[in-house]
Amino acid sequence: MSNVAKVLGPKPHPHSVWLYWGVFLTLIVLTILTVMVAQHDFGELNIVVALLIASFKAALVAGFFMHLLFDSKFLSVVLCTSLVLLALFLLFPILDFSSRADLDSAEANFLPRDQEVYKYELEHPDQLPLRPGLQQPQKDELIFIGPGHH
Amino acid sequence: MSAISAHAGTNYLNEKKGIWSWASTLDHKRIGVMYLFSIFFFFLIGGIFALLLRTQLLSPAGSLIDAKTYNQLFTLHGAVMVFLVIVPGIAASLGNFVLPLQLGAKDVAFPRLNLMSYYIYVTGSIFAVCSIIFGAIDTGWTFYAPYSISAQGKVTLMLTAIFILGFSSIFTGLNFITTVHKLRAPGMTWFRMPLFVWGIYATSILQVMATPVLAITLALIVVERTLSVGIFNPALGGDAVLFQHFFWFYSHPAVYIMILPGMAVISELVTTFSQKKIFGYKMIAYSSIAIALISFLVWGHHMFTSGQSPLVNMLFSALTFLVAIPSGIKIFNWLATLFKGSISLATPMLYCLSFLFLFTIGGLTGVFLGTLSVDIHLHDTYFVVAHFHYVMVGGTFMAFIGGVYYWWPKMFGKMYSEKLGILGALLVFLGFNMTFFVQFYMGSQGMPRRYYNYLEQFQTLHQVSTFGSYLLGVGFLVVLINWIHALVKGAPAPANPFHATTLEWTHTQSPPITHNFEVQPVVHHEPYEYGDEPHSIHGFQGLKA
Amino acid sequence: MANINGSALFPLADHYATPEQQVDSGKLGMWLFLTTEILLFGGLFVSYACFNYLHMDVFKEAHKYLDWRLGAVNTVVLLFSSLTVVLAIHAAQKQKKYLIVINIALTIACGIAFMAVKYVEYSHKFHAGLLPGSYFTNATIANPDQAHIYFGIYFLMTGLHGFHVLIGIGIFVWLLLRTIKNDFSSQYYAPLELGGLYWHLVDVIWIFLFPLLYLIS
DSSP states (O other): OOOEEEEOOOOOOOOOHHHHHHHHHHHHHHHHHHHHHHHSOOGGGHHHHHHHHHHHHHHHIIIIISOTTTSOHHHHHHHHHHHHHHHHHHHHHHHHHHHOOOTTOHHHHSOHHHHHHHHHHHHSTTOOOOOTTOOOOOGGGOSSOOTTOO | OTTSOOOSSOOTTTSSOSHHHHHTOOOHHHHHHHHHHHHHHHHHHHHHHHHHHHHHTTSTTOOSSOHHHHHHHHHHHHHIIIIIIITTHHIIIIIHHHHHHHHTOSSOSOHHHHHHHHHHHHHHHHHHHHHHHHHOOOSTTTTOTTHHHHOOSSHHHHHHHHHHHHHHHHHHHHHHHHHHHHOOOTTOOGGGSOHHHHHHHHHHHHHHHHHHHHHHHHHHHHHHHHHOOOSSOGGGTOOHHHHHHHHHHHHHHHHHHHHHHHHHHHHHHHHHTTTSOOTTHHHHHHHHHHHHHHGGGOGGGGOTTTTOOHHHHHHHHHHHHHHHHHHHHHHHHHHHHHTTOOOEEOHHHHHHHHHHHHHHHHHHHHHHHHSHHHHHHHTTBHHHHHHHHIIIIIIIIHHHHHHHHHHHHHHHSBOOOHHHHHHHHHHHHHHHHHHHHHHHHHHHTTOBTTOSSOOGGGHHHHHHHHHHHHHHHHHHHHHHHHHHHHHHHOOBOOSOTTOOOSHHHHSSOSSOBTTBOSSOOOOOSOSOOOOSSOOOOOSSOOEEO | OOEETTEEOEEEETTOSSHHHHHHHHHHHHHHHHHHHHHHHHHHHHHHHHHHHHTHHHHHHHGGGSOHHHHHHHHHHHHHHHHHHHHHHHHHHTTOHHHHHHHHHHHHHHHHHHHHHHHHHHHHHHHHTOOSGGGOOOSSSSOHHHHHHHHHHHHHHHHHHHHHHHHHHHHHHHHHHHHHTTOOOSSOOHHHHHHHHHHHHHHHHHHHHIIIIIIOO
8 A cells, every 4th residue: 555656636726815815914903803802801701702703713714724615515514523522521611610509518419408417427527427316336347437538 | 256356365464474564564454453463462461450350359358469459450450441452442453454345445544644553552552561560550540630640650651651542543533534435435325334334433533532632631630740730639729520521521432432333343243144134224324423422412420429510410411311312223223133134143143142132231221320310329339330341341342252253254264163152152141241240239239349348248249240250251261262273273264154245245355355355346235235035154153043 | 757847746545546535535634633633722721711710810810921912923923824834835736836935934934933932931931930830939929829720721721832833843844845855746735735734723723822811801
C-alpha cells in the first residue's frame, strides 16, 4: 500500500482573493466590536454577548477560510456533532452546581424523619440511632461504622 | 467461487517474511493480527490479577495478600482490562482485519496512521507495564479525585500510559470512519454494508468524540498532582464531583465503545449460523448509531450517590432508560433472525448464543441500576460488579471469542478443532455464570465492591464465585490451546467454510492475498441473501440443530 | 515522470481509485481530528465555566491582571495568519510558487510573533507571582486563596493553546520546505489545505479564549 502513482490532479477552483480579504476585514471589525462591547456592562448577558460575537467570528473562519461552505455537507455535520457534545458537556455540570442546595443543610436533602436521625448522629457521634430499648453494639462487633467515617 | 482463482499459496501471511516486514507493514490484516496477539496477551495479565483477587476472597478475613496489594490488584485488573484489552478489543483486531474486506476496499483510508495507531498502543502499554512494575497504583481504575491526586505510586506514569492509549483509539476510529465513507466498493450503498461495518462505524464515532475528554481529564489530574492547581481537590477550592463529570463523560461512551463491536460481531454470527437473512437490517443499523449518540446523554448515572444534585440525578436516570431501547431492539431482531433459521451449533454460534443470553441479563440489570431509587442501594456493591462483567465479559468478550473463531479460517487459513471449541465454550459459559451470577445476589444483600475482607455471611457465595473463576480460567485456557493447536497443526481452511455472504468470505481466499481482492468487487444487492436453499454447514465437524 | 510542464503531479496512493477520493478522505480525516481538538479544549472550557460559576468574584478580580491589549494584538496576529494561510493555498491553486512561499513565511512569522507576545505575558505573571497552584505567591490580589485556581486555568488554557501554536509553526516550516522542493502545484496541494485546517482551528480557539479570559467582567 505504499505504492504511489503520479497522476493528473483534480482541477482547482480558486475563489477570488478579495473574498478572503473581505472576510479578514470583517473579522477585524468584529474583534474591535468585541473589545468595545466589553467596556459596557450587560450584567448576566456579558458572557452571552461575548460568545455570540466570538461564535460569529468562528463561523466566518470555518465557513470561508476552512471552506466548510463549499465542501461536503458531511464535514459540517462532523463539526456540529462535536459542538453539540461540547454543549452537553458544559450543560450538565453547570446544571448540577446550580441546582445543588447546600449539601450540609439537612432541610434541603433529607425527609423529616431523616433530619432527626441526622441531628442525632451529629449530637451523638459514634453511636447508632437505634430504636428505644435496643443496646448499642460493642465497638469491635462493628465493621461498618456510621456516616463521616470512610 | 469464480471470483477466487487458485493461488499457489501466496497470501498476506507469507508474501513477505521476517520481523521487519511485520514491523513496517501497512497491511490492515497484519496490523489486525498484531493487535489480536497483543490484546490477548494483556487479557492473560488482567486475568491473572483477577484470579489473585478471587483467591484472596475465598475467606472473609483472608490474608493471602495485604489490603494495599488488594487495592493495587483490582486497580490494575480494571485498568488493564479496560484500556489495554476491551477498548481496543474487537475494533482494533477484528475491525482492522475485516472492515476493509467487507467494504471491498484494498485497505483502510490511512494505512500509515493505522500502523502508527498500533505503535502508539504498544508505547502506551509499555508505559502501563512500567507503572505496574515500578509503583502499582491503588486508586481504582476510575482514578477518583481527591485520592488520585495524593496517592502514592506511579499514578502519573499510568495516566500518561492511558493518555497515550487514548490516541491509538482516536486514530483507529478516525481511520475507520473515513474508510467507511470513502472506500466502499462500487455499488455498495450505506444500506448494502454488512452490519459489522455499521457497528464498527458507530464505535468509531465514540472513539473520536469521547476519548479527547479522557485525555484532558487525565492531563488535569497530572497537573493537579504536579502543580497543585486545585480544580478537583476540595482542599484547594476544587470540586471532586467535577472530576467525576469529566471522567464519566468519556467512560460512559467508553462502555459503548466496548459493546458496539461485540454487537457488530453478533450480527454477523447470528445470520451466518442461521443461514437466514438478518431480521430488521435497518433497525439494527439505526440502533447502532442511536446507541452511540444517546450514550453521551447518560454519564451521570455513575454518580447518583456522589453528591450530584437531585435534579440532575433524575434527568440522568430518565435518559438512561432511553439508551436501553436500541439495545433491546437489537436483541429482538437477532432473536427473530434465529427463528425458523437453519441453525448450526458450531463454536462461533455457541458464543453468539451465550452473548444473547448473558448480554440480556447484563443489559437488564443495567436498567435496574439506572433506576435512581434502586441505585442508591446497589451502587458500589457487587451488583454493579456483576452487571458490568455480564455486559463486558458475557457480552463483548463472548462476541470477541466467537468472532475470532468465526474469522479464524479467513485470518490464518487453518481450521480449529470443533470438539475443543465446544468444550471451551461450555466451560467458559459455566464458569462465567458460576463466578458472576451469585454476585448479583451478594450485591443486593449489601456486599460492597473493592473490599478486601467481608462479613462471614457472604463466604459461601464468595467461594462459589471463586471456583467459578477458576473454571472460567480453565475454559479460556482450552480456547487458547485450541487456537495455538490450530495455528500449528490446523487443517487447511476453505475460502468460505460457513457459507457466509459477505465479501470477505465470497471474494477472497483463506487467507487473503495482500491486496485483498484479485478483482475489485462490485456490489449489486444487500448482504445476507442466502437464497431459498440455505446451506447447512457441511465439511466440518459442527453440530446441527 | 514526476511532474508535467514543471509542476508536480498528484501522488495517488495504491488503495485510492481517484485523486478526488484521496483529497476528500484527507479532509474528512483532518476534520475528525479537529473535532478531537475541540473536545480536548472543551474540557478546559468546561473547567473555566464551572469555576466562573462557583467563584465569580475571584474571576472578576483576577482577570484584571491580564493585559487585554496584548490579547487583542494576539487575536489580530492570528486572524492575519489565517488569511495568509488561505492566500498560500490560493497561490498554489494559481501555480505561483513564490507567493506560496511568501504566505507560508508570513504565517510562520505570525506564529512566532504570537509566541513572543505570549512570552511577554507569561514573564509578567512569573514576576508577579501569579502562578498556578502551589506556585502562586502574589500577595496583593483580592482572594489569594482561590486566585490560584483562576491562574491554573489561565495557564492551562493558554499553555495548551500555545503548545498547539508551536506544533502549527512546525507543520508550516515542513510545508515551506516541501514547497521549496517543488512538491506542490495546482495539481497537488492537499497538505497545504490540511495544515491550513489545523491552523484555522488554533485561530478559532483563540477567538474564544480572548474574550473569555481577557474581557469578561
